[in-house]
Amino acid sequence: MLPSLVAALLLAQAPAAAVPAPQPMPTGDALEKRIVANDARLFWGFFEGCDPDAVSDLIHPDFRMLHDLVGMPLSSGAQMIEQSRRNCADRAPGGKNEGYRNRRLPVPGSRRIQKLGDWGVPEEGHHTFHEWRASHEGGRGGWEMTGGGRYIHSWQWMPEEGRFRLLESLSIDHGPAVPYPPQTAARP
Known part of the structure; x- marks a missing residue:
């Protein structure tokens, strides 16, 4: 009994593990750069790079996705990561979609980022989707634009x-890609 009492006293006197102090949300250019970097990392991990585990830290556990063509295909961060793992496994050698490659590109000039107090940021913009075609114009491989859409992401600080984590993704207006340059862009 005495050794356990001594152990309890020693534990009580041990310094507590340092808990990181809350950090203020970035503002101005630092805020915009962080969101743009997160967006690029997010879509690289889920599309072209096909490495969802490398970007899982960007996804909020309570993440959900709403999509104009399918409703609510994802209702948790874990579900998003797992679905992407399966999709990437299907692209790997021997998978049912072996060799499939796709990418997403934001439409320049369409992104809008707005601070919501100290809670987070909505990011809104247009993007295009592309698939790799082994046989393309001139007999060489190349990327073919297959469509586009609009997105609104809620990034919670x-x-x-x-850091920010993606809490919600609203993916809408899917169809043919928006013309480039976008009509809202200034023209020389």
């Missing part, structure tokens, strides 16, 4: 983590 996580002060204890010092």
